[in-house]
Amino acid sequence: MNPFQPFIKQADEQHLWEKTLTLNRNDFLKIGETTDTNVYYVVGGCLRIFVLDEVEEHTIRFGYQGNIIAALDSFLTGKPSDLYIQALRKTELKIISKPTFNTLVAASIENRVYWQQTLEALVVQQMERELDLLISSPIERYLRVMKRSPHLFQEVPHKYIASYLRMTPETLSRVKKS
Amino acid sequence: MNPFQPFIKQADEQHLWEKTLTLNRNDFLKIGETTDTNVYYVVGGCLRIFVLDEVEEHTIRFGYQGNIIAALDSFLTGKPSDLYIQALRKTELKIISKPTFNTLVAASIENRVYWQQTLEALVVQQMERELDLLISSPIERYLRVMKRSPHLFQEVPHKYIASYLRMTPETLSRVKKS
Numbered sequence: 001m002n003p004f005q006p007f008i009k010q011a012d013e014q015h016l017w018e019k020t021l022t023l024n025r026n027d028f029l030k031i032g033e034t035t036d037t038n039v040y041y042v043v044g045g046c047l048r049i050f051v052l053d054e055v056e057e058h059t060i061r062f063g064y065q066g067n068i069i070a071a072l073d074s075f076l077t078g079k080p081s082d083l084y085i086q087a088l089r090k091t092e093l094k095i096i097s098k099p100t101f102n103t104l105v106a107a108s109i110e111n112r113v114y115w116q117q118t119l120e121a122l123v124v125q126q127m128e129r130e131l132d133l134l135i136s137s138p139i140e141r142y143l144r145v146m147k148r149s150p151h152l153f154q155e156v157p158h159k160y161i162a163s164y165l166r167m168t169p170e171t172l173s174r175v176k177k178s
Numbered sequence: 179m180n181p182f183q184p185f186i187k188q189a190d191e192q193h194l195w196e197k198t199l200t201l202n203r204n205d206f207l208k209i210g211e212t213t214d215t216n217v218y219y220v221v222g223g224c225l226r227i228f229v230l231d232e233v234e235e236h237t238i239r240f241g242y243q244g245n246i247i248a249a250l251d252s253f254l255t256g257k258p259s260d261l262y263i264q265a266l267r268k269t270e271l272k273i274i275s276k277p278t279f280n281t282l283v284a285a286s287i288e289n290r291v292y293w294q295q296t297l298e299a300l301v302v303q304q305m306e307r308e309l310d311l312l313i314s315s316p317i318e319r320y321l322r323v324m325k326r327s328p329h330l331f332q333e334v335p336h337k338y339i340a341s342y343l344r345m346t347p348e349t350l351s352r353v354k355k356s
Contacts, residue, residue, distance in 0.1 A: 051309060053313050053314050055315075060312070073301075073305045076301060076302050077302060082309065109287075109290075112290050112291075115294060116290070116294055116297065119294065119298060123300050123301055124251055124255060130308060133308065133311040134231065137233075140232075
């Protein structure tokens with residue numbers, strides 16, 4: 001269940017999407033050390049969020065049709081963040097800005113409660129992700145993500161799923177067969 | 179800044195703490211596969227939260243004087259969670275139950291906004307922790323945590339900080355000297 005669903009529905013009904021944007025494969029929506037406080041709805045296509053360290057890229061999140069994607073840390077703090085967001089194929093997005101989103105959240109007690117529930121779901125998702133990263137067994141990590149996001153494997157090129165799972169593409173192939 | 183501060187203050191003023199609890203060194207407040215929806219205020223002492231996988235323990239959070247500590251996933255979902263919470267020395271806690279906490283949150287629009295801000299801070303903290311876990315360099319991981327939680331090194335035995343930083347105690351000693 002997408003925790004943003006009540007806001008997507010209201011943004012549709014009240015025509016709050018301010019812009020649309022089309023990205024080609026490999027285009028960047030955001031690069032490191034920049035601020036991006038928009039919320040994006042993925043009309044079609046597929047994106048990944050990643051971070052860079054001195055040694056390599058780490059894919060940390062995906063967005064595909066029907067998802068919301070955002071540089072969540074930058075959205076919440078209003079400050080620059082280290083996240084990169086890149087289209088993995090041609091991708092169409094609808095955009096709502098943070099001020100418009102905040103106005104929507106503050107529009108009713110009901111919406112404040114929805115936002116509270118959205119944030120609670122995001123905290124729980126982040127805690128699951130933290131456990132993912134700590135689990136030593138590649139098979140365990142694969143099974144947890146399969147259970148949580150079964151569609152992922154249809155939507156996203158496997159080399160990025162391997163990065164998300166902290167294993168090589170070869171290990172992912174082996175784990176899938178086992 | 180403790181994101182729970184407004185609620186600690188109000189719980190004090192309105193006498194909402196329902197119980198106190200004293201733990202001895204190494205006592206468990208929670209073990210794996212149990213539900214615990216309480217919120218705990220640390221009056222004194224020190225605790226850690228950890229998870230177990232097949233291979234080892236992973237320390238994921240600490241609480242010491244003036245902090246709130248909770249099995250956050252279990253608190254938010256009302257379901258069992260894999261977290262263990264253990265006292266690292268004699269520890270005194272004040273307890274507020276989830277129903278009482280929820281009543282406090284719902285008591286005013288102002289409190290709903292505080293809770294929204296608390297959850298937003300928790301999401302940002304979780305994202306920082308996710309990046310901590312992905313960074314390859316032990317020195318980088320150490321510096322990020324030192325910057326974020328300088329008091330940690332006074333409060334918590336270093337072998338648990340090493341676990342939190344995903345390095346051996348020997349590596350932590352070396353990194354601190356460098």
